[in-house]
Amino acid sequence: xxxxxxxxxxxxxxxxxxxxxxxxxxxxxxxxxxxxxxxxxxxxxxxxxxxxxxxxxxxxxxxxxxxxxxxxxxxxxxxxxxxxxxxxxxxxxxxxxxxxxxxxxxxxxxxxxxxxxxxxxx
Amino acid sequence: xxxxxxxxxxxxxxxxxxxxxxxxxxxxxxxxxxxxxxxxxxxxxxxxxxxxxxxxxxxxxxxxxxxxxxxxxxxxxxxxxxxxxxxxxxxxxxxxxxxxxxxxxxxxxxxxxxxxxxxxxxxxxxxxxxxxxxxxxxxxxxxxxxxxxxxxxxxxxxxxxxxxxxxxxxxxxxxxxxxxxxxxxxxxxxxxxxxxxxxxxxxxxxxxxxxxxxxxxxxxxxxxxxxxxxxxxxxxxxxxxxxxxxxxxxxxxxxxxxxxxxxxxxxxxxxxxxxxxxxxxxxxxxxxxxxxxxxxxxxxxxxxxxxxxxxxxxxxxxxxxxxxxxxxxxxxxxxxxxxxxxxxxxxxxxxxxxxxxxxxxxxxxxxxxxxxxxxxxxxxxxxxxxxxxxxxxxxxxxxxx
Numbered sequence: 001x002x003x004x005x006x007x008x009x010x011x012x013x014x015x016x017x018x019x020x021x022x023x024x025x026x027x028x029x030x031x032x033x034x035x036x037x038x039x040x041x042x043x044x045x046x047x048x049x050x051x052x053x054x055x056x057x058x059x060x061x062x063x064x065x066x067x068x069x070x071x072x073x074x075x076x077x078x079x080x081x082x083x084x085x086x087x088x089x090x091x092x093x094x095x096x097x098x099x100x101x102x103x104x105x106x107x108x109x110x111x112x113x114x115x116x117x118x119x120x121x122x
Numbered sequence: 123x124x125x126x127x128x129x130x131x132x133x134x135x136x137x138x139x140x141x142x143x144x145x146x147x148x149x150x151x152x153x154x155x156x157x158x159x160x161x162x163x164x165x166x167x168x169x170x171x172x173x174x175x176x177x178x179x180x181x182x183x184x185x186x187x188x189x190x191x192x193x194x195x196x197x198x199x200x201x202x203x204x205x206x207x208x209x210x211x212x213x214x215x216x217x218x219x220x221x222x223x224x225x226x227x228x229x230x231x232x233x234x235x236x237x238x239x240x241x242x243x244x245x246x247x248x249x250x251x252x253x254x255x256x257x258x259x260x261x262x263x264x265x266x267x268x269x270x271x272x273x274x275x276x277x278x279x280x281x282x283x284x285x286x287x288x289x290x291x292x293x294x295x296x297x298x299x300x301x302x303x304x305x306x307x308x309x310x311x312x313x314x315x316x317x318x319x320x321x322x323x324x325x326x327x328x329x330x331x332x333x334x335x336x337x338x339x340x341x342x343x344x345x346x347x348x349x350x351x352x353x354x355x356x357x358x359x360x361x362x363x364x365x366x367x368x369x370x371x372x373x374x375x376x377x378x379x380x381x382x383x384x385x386x387x388x389x390x391x392x393x394x395x396x397x398x399x400x401x402x403x404x405x406x407x408x409x410x411x412x413x414x415x416x417x418x419x420x421x422x423x424x425x426x427x428x429x430x431x432x433x434x435x436x437x438x439x440x441x442x443x444x445x446x447x448x449x450x451x452x453x454x455x456x457x458x459x460x461x462x463x464x465x466x467x468x469x470x471x472x473x474x475x476x477x478x479x480x481x482x483x484x485x486x487x488x489x490x491x492x493x494x495x496x497x498x499x500x501x502x503x504x505x506x507x508x509x510x511x512x513x514x515x516x517x518x519x520x521x522x523x
Contacts, residue, residue, distance in 0.1 A: 007432075057426050
């Protein structure tokens with residue numbers, strides 16, 4: 001059902017946890033749909049230096065969370081904003097069609113965190 | 123890697139005795155039981171023997187047994203066949219909110235064709251209020267359909283009392299007994315059942331065979347039209363080998379049910395006690411006492427069921443979940459929803475269903491590997507220790523999903 005890359009990121013998720021005094025925090029999802037993603041950012045000179053996540057959800061929610069953190073680290077804010085849900089899913093070699101919904105949350109929560117960073121660091 | 127199967131409510135392995143009994147009917151004894159010649163005669167006796175074995179288990183006459191392809195077909199035939207046969211009498215059906223989709227979706231379909239359906243609610247243990255059931259009966263009521271035991275939680279309904287209510291009001295009574303046969307005393311006389319569905323693969327027979335019990339004198343429009351098989355109740359060539367296997371499985375169930383269930387209950391209780399002792403914030407889903415001896419449905423607060431299942435699967439453990447992710451929709455189990463289980467807890471629900479082959483070692487292995495998996499997923503969850511949700515309290519239920 002899941003690709004090898006999904007199972008890899010699901011069983012060994014990267015960058016799990018929280019960042020103390022983060023520069024940005026984003027949360028998307030809804031417990032009643034069975035998925036919540038929370039992303040924490042550290043930003044220096046407009047570059048994302050650290051990302052951590054916490055996710056409540058199934059394999060198709062946890063793996064994209066892990067993947068998006070890997071993809072975002074080292075990117076500028078502008079580059080990270082250009083990161084699409086599609087790109088996250090592709091980096092995972094795809095997700096089952098009925099679960100694409102979950103991959104959508106990963107980039108969305110990153111973008112929410114960036115929005116929060118911009119709002120708090122004018 | 124160890125392989126531990128704890129999903130017997132989903133399906134069971136074919137028992138060796140059953141396989142042995144049915145294999146000749148895939149080899150030399152290939153005839154069509156409807157044929158008059160030697161090849162047909164060879165197998166017609168086998169189908170009739172199986173009919174007797176099933177009838178003995180259900181305490182009915184062999185003539186009241188109709189072989190069908192699965193439990194879903196038996197449920198569909200019971201509901202649609204009753205609605206058609208009794209359309210002169212009324213069009214109201216009473217059922218429950220926690221039925222298997224084979225009944226629920228059939229009711230939804232029948233509503234579109236003009237039937238009125240009452241879906242009885244359940245309490246937080248998944249139990250029915252019998253006064254409410256009796257109060258729902260109207261002169262238009264033609265059928266009460268209540269499952270014997272719930273597939274997700276194992277909660278057992280008071281079928282004997284429901285049968286008595288149905289009899290008192292002269293209303294036909296159908297029960298989906300797919301999870302009950304082989305695990306409980308399913309006696310259609312004692313429980314006053316008119317129509318009953320059972321499925322072979324839940325009790326060690328192959329997939330693709332089931333039984334519809336039809337009490338003598340019950341008018342029922344057939345679902346399948348065609349040949350004269352099954353006394354015109356169900357057209358279509360008999361699935362001979364599977365029917366023979368089902369007969370054997372029923373014979374074994376009759377002989378072993380009580381001893382097997384006692385053993386399985388001990389193991390289930392060991393698993394239940396072990397989980398509650400080792401993992402904090404766990405909620406039992408289902409009735410604490412009136413529950414199938416093999417079923418344990420629990421919610422591990424703050425984690426999602428499918429991610430737990432995948433982790434268990436990596437350790438060789440097969441279980442099941444009521445989370446949306448495993449149902450292919452965004453909504454978690456309708457059964458837990460009907461029981462007013464809080465929605466994140468419904469997504470967290472995990473069902474372990476044990477069987478005759480489950481061992482103490484299996485249970486102890488689960489108890490060893492489960493707690494660290496739960497903790498790892500909780501550490502990853504934004505709901506855990508966030509102070510927002512205090513799960514597993516009675517007050518934590520919401521009325522609607």
